Amino acid sequence: MSSFVGIILLLIAVEIPGSFQHDRGHSKFRGPQVSQTAGTPWPMPLSYHTQATFTYVDAGEFKFTDVDESSSCSILEEAYNRYFPLIFGRRPETLFFKSSFKAPTDAMTELMVKLEKPCKDTDYPMLESDESYTLDVNGNQAMLSASEIWGVLRGLETFSQIVYQSNDGGFVVNNTQIVDKPRFNHRGMLLDTSRHFISVPILMTNLDALAQNKFNVFHWHIVDDQSFPFESSTFPNLSEQGAYDPETHVYTQTDIKNIIEYARMRGIRVVPEFDSPGHTSSWGYGQPDLLTKCYTGSQPNGQFGPVNPVPNSTYVFLKSFFTEIAQLFPDHYMHLGGDEVSFACWQSNPEITSFMKKMGYTSYSQIEEYYMQNLLNIVGGLGKGYQIWQEVIDNGAKVRADTVVEVWKAGWEAEMEKVTKLGYKTLLSTCWYLNYISYGSDWMAYYGCEPFNFNGTDAQKQLIQGGETCMWGEYVDGTNVISRLWPRASAVGERLWSAKEINSAFLAQSRLTEHRCRMVRRGFQAEPITGPGFCREEFGGV
């Protein structure tokens, strides 16, 4: 079915009446090298059929209507409030929202929404959630159907994208039939709030952008070596001593609850990462004796290494700390890190050496495994599942059956083969490190990375849960994180949502150009990534 899509797209770019066309002739709108589609969705649905026939949508009369009100809940009601301005614009003075335009009497005035499984105000999305939906627009009739609330949210986003503004100022939507569901259940983005702090409003802006690109996981790499902005209620010293500034550069418990709630309303899971035993320098300021003391000769040299895996006090702390985390974050999964553990400090420390002798360990990866195994048991004992970086598996730790292993290193094809052969659920992130910037249309490389491109059986491939795009924070903060992420991350969004066959960057670029301008119109600083051109409504004036 999906193989039709490319052809249909090319057709509608020519056929849609009222859409604005770009060509190099003497028309009013001229010039960009990459043309823009009008009213096509991003990411591409599994099955998408659209016709030249279109109808006006009456912005003044339009409403969302529950087919069965008893199946609604606050998540749905808030979504209706959110999507109205996303479709029609917040500002009556919006450039192309010409109030003088009068919709015809047969214009569309409602989207019928049919939710099969009643939602509850407290529903929280899960890895196994059903995000499928169907959307049917026929003349002035439009119906969105889904089994779960999460599918309705995805369908509302799609509907908000296929409505577009024509040159006469009216909103229009083409006759369209969509049957959609994601290819992967886990479509995530990692943000690092340790190397630079990112404020709560900007995290929320990004959650909006994630929802508009059908991502469903915010992987919050909240602390690291550089700073500890998480304000723990159990161990307040951690941020008091470890944050860049304990008054301003911290996430309070309220902040975190607000972010989780904001994400939940958009069908986005928040998976917190408290990476250990490496990447923990900032923990050591507020939790003395947690880190390994490094030695020069027979004396501690004042430097600290990874978490000290030997003393019992380490595990007492971890149990207490992760009990708090397990209660604060509702997601079934937490990310426990486990990457890039440097052995140099452990090698210098006599306590570690004597413990290894006692345990009969011959390599430092064994003591790393010892630590991780204890940590995994603690977190598993709290009823939580965990996501881990690939090193934990590479070092041979035993993990829960529902563990999700995140592959991030070069040579991901061999690693995916290995991890899935061991029977673990797997995520790919290697190809999608957005912090590495380069000149030009680098989104095409992200777009072209195919998670199934490794040697493995069908059963192995079914273990691929999806992937994550990562924005590490060395050179990113509130000043540039949104423009650097978007719409480059959109390329990953389509790779993880859409069918494997939707893989031509050439065919995608006109849709991506429209999608970028749609994000700009909605207020995001989504940067131009397909070369020269313009949006009808630009960021910052016009």
Place this chain on the structure above:
Amino acid sequence: MSSFVGIILLLIAVEIPGSFQHDRGHSKFRGPQVSQTAGTPWPMPLSYHTQATFTYVDAGEFKFTDVDESSSCSILEEAYNRYFPLIFGRRPETLFFKSSFKAPTDAMTELMVKLEKPCKDTDYPMLESDESYTLDVNGNQAMLSASEIWGVLRGLETFSQIVYQSNDGGFVVNNTQIVDKPRFNHRGMLLDTSRHFISVPILMTNLDALAQNKFNVFHWHIVDDQSFPFESSTFPNLSEQGAYDPETHVYTQTDIKNIIEYARMRGIRVVPEFDSPGHTSSWGYGQPDLLTKCYTGSQPNGQFGPVNPVPNSTYVFLKSFFTEIAQLFPDHYMHLGGDEVSFACWQSNPEITSFMKKMGYTSYSQIEEYYMQNLLNIVGGLGKGYQIWQEVIDNGAKVRADTVVEVWKAGWEAEMEKVTKLGYKTLLSTCWYLNYISYGSDWMAYYGCEPFNFNGTDAQKQLIQGGETCMWGEYVDGTNVISRLWPRASAVGERLWSAKEINSAFLAQSRLTEHRCRMVRRGFQAEPITGPGFCREEFGGV
């Protein structure tokens, strides 16, 4: 004198009482890998001496005082209004502006400003303007002296930077003696508003940023192949047909006057570039027959090449068009382009071929020279000087003695040698193409590029007027132009203002980190470019 500066800087980073220190210990402010100075200026003055002794500045009482009111003008009065909030913050609720702080009775309450040469409301900066100034802070006495208004503006900026906020919430300034003047007279930035449109408010924001980095030329590459946003009063068809959108994506005559005025108030010249004969596709829509018709065999193929250099109508148009430009833009110079002329279309066109035969030309660069010579004569006849890309000289055109030749191609050392040997004023831009992005601290390479590093006599080196940093617009618009420019352009700003010996990126990085945070505090989306860390006041909350 300037060789002291590095050493002094290292000292003050340790000595300043009340400043906030970063180290990796358990202090409140901890962690970033690059420390921040407090109250040091960027770019570094020619001579900068500062001591640990400091005084409070009373924000409530502070004012700027003219030593001789009769030498003042509106430029100076507006500058005072502008610099007050730049020093003390716009918002009383600013994080570190603790209103509870009470300045001591002996705090500084004024900056005396002594302007030798009275300024006039209508003064406009020139290539030859004197931007030198001295600034002396001694206890609660502070005096800024300059010969011209342009020097006062530079000194006010420096003063606004050496005042900083201490941890107790008070503003302080160290005893400081500064004797300063720029190394180069022309410190420019090129922005391209053709490949993507940049709105007037964002151009103005950038002018503020330029002033705060002591740049003095906005090289406005206003039109190019992709679009023609300049609204000409003489030839309105040019933007009517050639702009991306003639209603919204244009600069009206009023817009342009406002931008020139905004720049002038900040001591910034606006040098417009109307590049020809290449890079003119967008001109052809509104000015039929201006461009060369390309042929396939004996027939025009519907494509167009550079401006057609043959017909008299071309020069009639150019004379009329540039007469308008010469009147609209007050600067003595206009940039006439002349780069990257493709000969393929000329080669295909029989009119060109027969004209070349008639003129006895054997190469296409001769006909390019013919065109440029005519254009230069037209513009010279209007009393204007011109700035041109290096190709014009490479092709052997005869130019006015006051011509400024801009070197932009690789191999700039040999080109600078050649151009200065011919006796022309020269600008370097090759090293400073900020549109080319790469991962990490790329500012160090911009910082390290030394315009004097070519073989030439002292007389040749004196012809170097400075340089320009360029932001071409293929992947940049209002969403990302500010964060992509700043503070990467600041590296170029210091190279062009400060002494040649101020060239260690290692020594500069702590000052640049402070400067970045100062720009963030002032509301600019200046991105982090020196690795992990934080600003007391972040962009977008906190």
